[in-house]
Amino acid sequence: MNRFGRWLAAALLAMPTGVAAQGWPERPVKIIVPFTAGSGGDTVARVVADELRKSLGGTFVIDNKPGASGQIGTDLAAKAPADGYTLLQTSSAQNSAGPWLTKTLGYDPIKDFTHIARVITVPFLLVVHPDVPAATVKDFIAYARQNAGLPYGYGSATAQVASATFVSLAGIQAMAVPYKSQPPAVTDLVGGQVRFMMADLSVVGPQVKAGKLRALAITSRARSPQFPDVPTLAEQGMSDFDLEVWVGMGAPAGTPAEIVNKLSSEILKMGKRDDVRQRFDAVGFDLVPNTLADHAAFVREQLAAWGKRIKDAGLQPE
DSSP states (O other), X not given: OOHHHHXXXXXXHHSOHHHHHXXXXXXXXXXXXXXXXXSHHHHHHHHHHHHHHHHHOSOEEEEEOOOGGGHHHHHHHHTSOSSSSEEEEEEHIIIIIHHHHOSSOSSXXXXXXXEEEEEEEEOEEEEEOTTSOOSSHHHHHHHHHHSTTEEEEEOSHHHXXXXXXXXXXXXXXXXXXXXXXXHHHHHHHHHTSSOEEEEEHHHHHHHHHTXXXXXXXXXXXXXXXXXXXXXXXXXXXXXXXXXXXXXXXEEETTOOHHHHHHHHHHHHHHTTOHHHHHHHHTTTOEEOOOOHHHHHHXXXXXXXXXXXXXXXTTOOOO
């Protein structure tokens, strides 16, 4: 390297972070999605990337790195340079539930990231096979107590915890049947091989609307506009169910504050736009972005809440 090259490199290293961040993004920004293309998290990340392209004028590229319930991609993001050119699709899977279900975790779900914003929450529906004689949660609990060992299916870490939490809070005995993903579990529920599920609204919504499954409750704090006749768990006396399935955006710890604040601001703006809300409504997601400070607190609260429920349900890390 010649004298000028050395001088330029030194000058760039000495440049204040705020100055370096002013022109961001000057090159493509990678958004690591630790799940497969077409997954819920992937859908959220692609909408966010599309909207950021429009508002910031840069290039935002989705990089799917699935595996180990989101841990592989999340670990890669934790170790990436904190320069604003690597972002991460965060979620309750790898930041709330996963840390309690894994003996060896390669990252700290709090300290290794700057949690920028929650984007959406995904309510669960408590659904049963149509021939189960229950129209309410109270009816179902009574039926389950008379028929101990009812099989239920789950196909994700969050569904596993949500189902076990419901069983624990309801005081019933049920048999867990694991699946590789949610869709085959739903297929078996429709076919009667399992009798109930706690499943994402986006996964079972179509079957409920088609009359193939019956929804008894929704886990959100308010009723869903898509299913206004389905009461919440809290309405039916189960207010202790405090788990929220969420998807957000994060970055490696130490990412320049100017970039983080800009992203936070843009995501908050998305939350005020009807067209963006409609994109998420169409797939059963609730658009509920929060501020930078609120999201940091939310992530900590959810990590503690999922940990408590996992321990209470007797689930062991593997």
